[in-house]
Amino acid sequence: MxxxxxxxxxxxxxxxxxxxxxxxxxxxxRTVARQEYFWNCYQTKACNNGNLAARPGTSKHGRxxxxxxxxxxxxxxxxxxxxxxxxxxxxxxxxxxxxxxxxxxxxxxxxxxxxx
The missing domain is CATH 3.30.1380.10 (Muramoyl-pentapeptide Carboxypeptidase; domain 2)
Structure with a gap:
C-alpha cells in the first residue's frame, strides 16, 4: 500500500x-493476476463466495x-x-x-x- x-x-x-x-x-x-482470480470468482460464483470484484486492471486494490x-x-x-x-x-x-x-x-x- x-x-x-x-x-x-x-x-x-x-x-x-x-x-x-x-x-x-x-x-x-492486489496484482492484476490476483484480481483476475477474484473476477473469475465473481463471474462464476464458484469461489470467494462470489463476492463482487472489479475487472482486472480497474480495481482500486491495484492502486x-x-x-x-x-x-x-x-x-x-x-x-x-x-x-x-x-x-x-x-x-x-x-x-x-x-x-x-x-x-x-x-x-x-x-x-x-x-x-x-
Whole structure:
C-alpha cells in the first residue's frame, strides 16, 4: 500500500485500539493476476463466495488505496461500527455498500459515504 495509506491506517488502528477495537487488514494491494482470480470468482460464483470484484486492471486494490478490514462481513460488528463512526477522521470511507470490509483511503478529511 502507499505510504500515505499505511500511515493513515496505522493512526486509525492505534486510535481504535485505544477504544478497545482491534482493526486488522485482511487484504490490501492486489496484482492484476490476483484480481483476475477474484473476477473469475465473481463471474462464476464458484469461489470467494462470489463476492463482487472489479475487472482486472480497474480495481482500486491495484492502486494501493483500498483495504479490506476485519469487519466480520457484518455491519453490526464492533469494528464496522467503529469504522463508520471514525474512519473518515483518518481519510477512510466505505464506498461499496455490499462489502462492509471495503474501505478506501482518499486522504484525511474525506466525508463518510452517505449510505454508511
Amino acid at each position: 502507499t505510504t500515505s495509506t499505511a500511515c493513515a491506517f496505522d493512526k486509525m488502528a492505534s486510535a481504535a485500539k485505544q477504544a478497545g477495537v482491534k482493526i486488522t487488514v485482511t487484504s490490501g494491494f 494501493d488505496v483500498v483495504l479490506d478490514l476485519n469487519t466480520d462481513c457484518g455491519s453490526q460488528s464492533g469494528v464496522h461500527q467503529w469504522l463508520k463512526n471514525n474512519g473518515h477522521k483518518y481519510g477512510f470511507k466505505h464506498t461499496v455498500k455490499s462489502e462492509p470490509w471495503y474501505w478506501e483511503f482518499g486522504g484525511v478529511g474525506v466525508r463518510r459515504a452517505s449510505f454508511s
